[in-house]
Amino acid sequence: MMSAPVLQTRRLSLLPTSVDLPSFLMVLSALLVVYVPEYTELFQGLWLSDEQGHGPIIFVVSLWLLFNHRHQLAELQARPATVSGLLILGFGALLYAFGRSQHIWIFSIGSQIWVLAGLTLLFKGWRGLRLVWFPLFFMIFMVPLPEALVAAVTAPLKTAVSFAASGLLYHMGFPVGRSGVMLTVGQYQLLVADACAGLNSMFTLEALGMLYMNLMRYTSAARNVTLALLLVPIAFVANVGRVIILVLVTYYFGDAAGQGFVHGFAGMVLFMLALVFMLAADRVLGLVFKSERGAER
Secondary structure, three states: OOOHHHHHHHHHHHOOOOOOHHHHHHHHHHHHHHHHHHHHHHHHOHHHOOOOOOHHHHHHHHHHHHHHOHHHHHHOOOOOOHHHHHHHHHHHHHHHHHHHHHOOHHHHOOHHHHHHHHHHHHHOOHHHHHHOHHHHHHHHHHOOOOHHHHHHHHHHHHHHHHHHHHHHHHHOOOOEEEEOOEEEEOOEEEEOOHHHOOHHHHHHHHHHHHHHHHHHOEOOHHHHHHHHHHHHHHHHHHHHHHHHHHHHHHHHHOHHHHHOHHHHHHHHHHHHHHHHHHHHHHHHHHHHOOOOEOOOO
16 A cells, blocks of 8 residues: 555655645536547548648647646646636537537647637636737647648649649659659659648647747747748758659669558658758857747746
8 A cells, every 4th residue: 555645655746735626627527528539530531541641739738738837837826717617618518519529630629729728817817828829829739721722732832842842853854744643753743742731730839949049948939930830841842852753763673662661761761850950050040140048937
C-alpha cells in the first residue's frame, strides 16, 4: 500500500491541490462526452491522410502546453468574467452543434477553442485567458480546413512547385518536361500529388515555428512576425527540393524506387532541412532585431 504522503505528492504533481475536484471532474466529463466522438472519427479517418497528418501532432502538443500551465492557472485568484465567459461559451456550443449536425470539421473541432476560452473566463477571468492564450491559439493548426479551401490553395501550390522543380532540373541539364503538374523525365512521368504541394508542410512548419517562438519567449513582435512569414517560403523551397529528389531517384533508379521508401523518406529529410533553415533564419534575425527574452513562466 502507498503511504499518504506518496499519494499527496502524486496528486500535487498531476493536479493542483487548490482545484475544486468535483467541478473539475464534471467539466472534464462533459468535454470528453462532447469531443471524444469527434476525435475518434478524426483518428480513424481524416488524420490518417498525408494532407492532415499534422493534426495528431498539434493535438498532443496542445494538450501538453495546457497541462504545463495547470499549476499557474490554479494559483491565479479567481476573478470570473461571467458575461464574457457565457457569451463565448455559448458561441462555442452553437459552433459545435452546427458543425456536428452538418459534419463540418472546422466548426465542430474549432468550437473547442471557444469553449475552453469561455470556461477559462468563467473560472479565472481575463488573467487566466491571457495565461493560456497560446495553447488555445496553437489548436488552430489542428482544425481540419474545408476541402474546397484546401483544393483552392493546393492547386496553385502544386503548379508552382512543379514549375520551380522542372525549371531547376532543366537548367541542371536533365531531360525534364512539364505539362501542368505532370513532370516527364526520360521515359518516366511523375504527377506532383497534393502531399507534395507543401500545404501540409507549411501548416506543420508554421505550427512548430510558433511553438519555437513561444518556448524562446522572444519579446520582439517584429522578429516573431518576420520569422512566421519566412516559414512559408522555407516550406515551399523544401517541397521543391523534395520533388527534385524524387525526380532524380526515378530517373536513375526507376519508378519503383521513386514511389517506394524513398518517397516518404525524402519528405522527412526535407522537413528536417526546413527546420534547419528556420533555425538559421532565426539566427540571422537575431542580428537584426533585439534579442530580449521574456521571463520564465
